[in-house]
Amino acid sequence: MSTLLQINASLFSNQGQSSQLADRFVATWQNGNPAARVISRDLAQESVPHLDGARFLAFTTSAQERSPEQQQVVNYSDALIEEWRQASVIVLGLPMYNLGIPSTLKAYFDHIARAGETFRYTENGPQGLLTGKKAYIFAARGGRYVGTPLDSQTDYVRGFLGLIGVTEVEFVYAEGLNMGDEARTTAIDAAHRELERLAA
Numbered sequence: 001m002s003t004l005l006q007i008n009a010s011l012f013s014n015q016g017q018s019s020q021l022a023d024r025f026v027a028t029w030q031n032g033n034p035a036a037r038v039i040s041r042d043l044a045q046e047s048v049p050h051l052d053g054a055r056f057l058a059f060t061t062s063a064q065e066r067s068p069e070q071q072q073v074v075n076y077s078d079a080l081i082e083e084w085r086q087a088s089v090i091v092l093g094l095p096m097y098n099l100g101i102p103s104t105l106k107a108y109f110d111h112i113a114r115a116g117e118t119f120r121y122t123e124n125g126p127q128g129l130l131t132g133k134k135a136y137i138f139a140a141r142g143g144r145y146v147g148t149p150l151d152s153q154t155d156y157v158r159g160f161l162g163l164i165g166v167t168e169v170e171f172v173y174a175e176g177l178n179m180g181d182e183a184r185t186t187a188i189d190a191a192h193r194e195l196e197r198l199a200a
Helices: 017-032 053-060 068-086 103-112 150-164 181-199
Strands: 003-008 037-044 089-095 118-124 125-128 132-140 167-172
Touching: 003 017, 003 068, 017 037, 017 089, 017 132, 017 181, 037 068, 053 068, 053 103, 068 103, 089 150, 125 150, 132 150, 132 181, 150 167, 167 181
Parallel strands: 003 037, 003 089, 089 132, 132 167
Antiparallel strands: 118 125
8 A cells, every 4th residue: 555645834734825736636646546545744733843953962862872852852753754664655835935945844854864764874975765755846936936046945855855765756836826816827727737647
């Protein structure tokens, strides 16, 4: 039985455009995979603590030397990582805030990217350990940024996923959502067509 992990990063939970695109993809995908399991994580409803020195130290301290508080931090991160291990499909609803990814998503990523757990260092550089997965990214933006220097999201998210071993990545963009009703409708309709194709 396949498992899909959906992460919505909008501050507006399921009301955000990126979340709605991701939700629509998952619903369509489920029609073709009725026996599949879906794990949902809404970062607006269940925020992940931002990485600080104490949390980072917990990750790097050996299991035998961790304090009970440090072990709690590691257990929390382990639970997030286990969701990725179980999933063969990753779906991310990705809004753009101030030209970047939401800080809540960065905090989440910081608990997923752990040396020895989701990637390892080799003499040839880092090697991802979460292989054999496909990711679908639904990026909603008020302006138009694809292919410009201001699109900091695409390379960053693709690079992060590659770090942990996820190299099959599809981006679906809905851009110009704040550039008038016609631009908004056109962008959402195009994104719907693309996600229906990918989910088929």
